Amino acid sequence: MAYTRKNVTALTRAERRRFVDALLRVKRRGEYDEFVRTHIEYYTSDGENGLRAAHMAPSFLPWHRRFLLELERALRRVDPSVTVPYWDWTRDRTPVSAPWTEDLMGGNGRRSDRQVTTGPFAYAHGAWTINEGVTDGKFLTRDLGRARDPIDLPTRSELDRALKDPAYDSAPWDSTVTRGFRNKLEGWGTGRGSVSWRNHNRVHRWVGGAMVGGASVNDPVFWLHHAFVDLQWSRWQRRHRGARYLPASPPGAGDPQHGRVVARHQRMPPWDVTPDELEDVSRIYRYA
Ligand code: CU
Numbered sequence: 001m002a003y004t005r006k007n008v009t010a011l012t013r014a015e016r017r018r019f020v021d022a023l024l025r026v027k028r029r030g031e032y033d034e035f036v037r038t039h040i041e042y043y044t045s046d047g048e049n050g051l052r053a054a055h056m057a058p059s060f061l062p063w064h065r066r067f068l069l070e071l072e073r074a075l076r077r078v079d080p081s082v083t084v085p086y087w088d089w090t091r092d093r094t095p096v097s098a099p100w101t102e103d104l105m106g107g108n109g110r111r112s113d114r115q116v117t118t119g120p121f122a123y124a125h126g127a128w129t130i131n132e133g134v135t136d137g138k139f140l141t142r143d144l145g146r147a148r149d150p151i152d153l154p155t156r157s158e159l160d161r162a163l164k165d166p167a168y169d170s171a172p173w174d175s176t177v178t179r180g181f182r183n184k185l186e187g188w189g190t191g192r193g194s195v196s197w198r199n200h201n202r203v204h205r206w207v208g209g210a211m212v213g214g215a216s217v218n219d220p221v222f223w224l225h226h227a228f229v230d231l232q233w234s235r236w237q238r239r240h241r242g243a244r245y246l247p248a249s250p251p252g253a254g255d256p257q258h259g260r261v262v263a264r265h266q267r268m269p270p271w272d273v274t275p276d277e278l279e280d281v282s283r284i285y286r287y288a
């Protein structure tokens with residue numbers, strides 16, 4: 001039987017506690033930091049050489065889908081009732097709305113050093129030390145809305161612009177494509193600075209602190225954000241019946257993207273799974 005991922009605002013008090021407890025237990029067992037390391041390892045950009053599996057590439061969606069499933073499996077090993085909730089940032093748009101409450105993600109970072117001091121992931125509570133970071137900071141940081149240079153979360157209409165695109169992705173399959181659902185959702189836009197961050201990328205920037213960069217998994221809101229991004233893939237499929245993951249076959253030997261992107265039936269590292277196998281997850285979970 002497929003299990004359900006819920007909107008974080010729909011969780012009962014007990015469900016919130018069990019979700020947070022499961023995260024803390026997975027962290028205590030050392031498993032959580034393995035997720036952080038994996039994400040850092042796969043944080044390759046299209047300015048670098050080699051295969052891009054996780055970002056700036058078509059497999060952005062299946063890669064994070066599988067990554068989320070792995071975390072969810074780890075959580076369900078410690079508490080089989082837990083699933084990853086999603087944060088609908090088109091509705092819950094302020095630093096005091098869900099999921100920034102004391103019993104879930106905790107609140108904003110304090111002004112002086114952006115340290116998160118409230119909620120279960122506050123450093124002082126002793127259960128959430130950053131071990132795998134791109135800096136030496138031991139505490140979780142946030143700068144919700146970017147106090148010094150404010151930006152807003154993406155809007156419903158910006159998300160709709162991505163969902164409207166009937167093509168999953170298009171050549172050259174990187175961060176520069178202006179056509180295709182994948183990059184419109186991943187959010188590498190044109191222009192400089194904050195105007196170029198759209199949808200998924202813009203949310204990482206809006207949260208700020210640890211959520212910016214390869215070690216963003218250190219902020220557990222990463223999973224709530226990516227569950228909502230994952231939900232958009234399902235919505236896009238429903239809206240464009242028969243539309244499939246692209247590219248269907250690998251770019252040829254003369255193509256600059258040869259060997260740099262994962263095609264529909266190719267293995268997507270670090271797992272032994274193809275994008276094709278992750279297009280339909282209705283037997284594993286569904287969204288409420
Ligand atoms: Cu990522």
Ligand code: CU
Pocket residue numbers: 200204226
């Ligand atoms: Cu992300």
